Amino acid sequence: xxxxxxxxxxxxxxxxxxxxxxxxxxxxxxxxxxxxxxxxxxxxxxxxxxxxxxxxxxxxxxxxxxxxxxxxxxxxxxxxxxxxxxxxxxxxxxxxxxxxxxxxxxxxxxxxxxxxxxxxxxxxxxxxxxxxxxxxxxxxxxxxxxxxxxxxxxxxxxxxxxxxxxxxxxxxxxxxxxxxxxxxxxxxxxxxxxxxxxxxxxxxxxxxxxxxxxx
Ligand code: BG6
Ligand code: MG
Numbered sequence: 001x002x003x004x005x006x007x008x009x010x011x012x013x014x015x016x017x018x019x020x021x022x023x024x025x026x027x028x029x030x031x032x033x034x035x036x037x038x039x040x041x042x043x044x045x046x047x048x049x050x051x052x053x054x055x056x057x058x059x060x061x062x063x064x065x066x067x068x069x070x071x072x073x074x075x076x077x078x079x080x081x082x083x084x085x086x087x088x089x090x091x092x093x094x095x096x097x098x099x100x101x102x103x104x105x106x107x108x109x110x111x112x113x114x115x116x117x118x119x120x121x122x123x124x125x126x127x128x129x130x131x132x133x134x135x136x137x138x139x140x141x142x143x144x145x146x147x148x149x150x151x152x153x154x155x156x157x158x159x160x161x162x163x164x165x166x167x168x169x170x171x172x173x174x175x176x177x178x179x180x181x182x183x184x185x186x187x188x189x190x191x192x193x194x195x196x197x198x199x200x201x202x203x204x205x206x207x208x209x210x211x212x213x214x215x
Contacts, residue, residue, distance in 0.1 A: 003184060003215045005160040006103050007151055009046070010114035010137075012170035013188050014096050015126055018045060020083035025052065028076045034060030042193055046145045046171030048115050048138060049073055077118075084118065089127045095204035100131050102209055109133050111154035113167065115145060134158055145173040148181030155183075166215055172196070184215065 012018030022041045029036035034056060044052045053073055057064060064072070103110060112119060112135040119137035123129040134157040136150050143149040148162075155162050167178035170189045175197045178185035186207075187197030194200050201207050 001106060001108060001213055001215060003166045004164045005109040005111065005155065005158045005166070007111045007113045007154045007165055007167045009169045009171070009174050010112060010116055010119050010122060012045060013168050014093060014128065015087065015091050015122060016093055017084065017122065018170060020080055023083065024076050024080040025056065027079060028072060029056050029060065032060070032062065034062065042172070046115055046169070046173040048144045049077065049117070051144055081118070084122060084125070087122070087125050092126050092128065093203060095207070099204050099207055099212070102212060104131065109158045109160060111158055112136065113150045113154045114138065115150065145171065146176035146180060148177045151177055151181045151183055169197070
């Protein structure tokens, strides 16, 4: 393995929480009379909670007071956490364990790079928190993806150069962040959305040990 460090996004890469974010945003948007499509949802992947609500309000042509805005943000998160609270380690996406364990056995450094403020809690719930040497999440960054801050911080904490990092991402903004940060981007999901990634796989079941070794 030429690359020394592997940075994983969380939502939609390690666990299927992307669909919970979608359901929670959809019901929130609909409750204030705004339509919300899956294509719009694609634009929210990797985007912080505040920015996501701002985008939804722009699409719906709606303005709110600061108090109303805060109220909706917490309502969305409460709704989202109801789904998350039911999660167990069975909700880890297929073959994520296999890939993580292979990388760890081969002495690679593993980090999490997520926009979510719920990241640590989710990793604890699915019993993966101990596999990560460092975690950079929505509580540690000021600039949202596609800004590479989250990944650059992870590289710095792992003490490796950005060029020596590989990033696994399911969002367009996350793939862009990895590319801007001079890291190797591996898109997890649909080619139609993730074509800017250096490599694209539908999920981790398609990622072979040979591919990882050659990286
Ligand atoms: C990202 C998700 O990982 O985290 C986004 O892709 C989400 O959909 C963002 O909005 C922030 O997450 P949270 O859990 O702090 O609301
Ligand atoms: Mg994601």
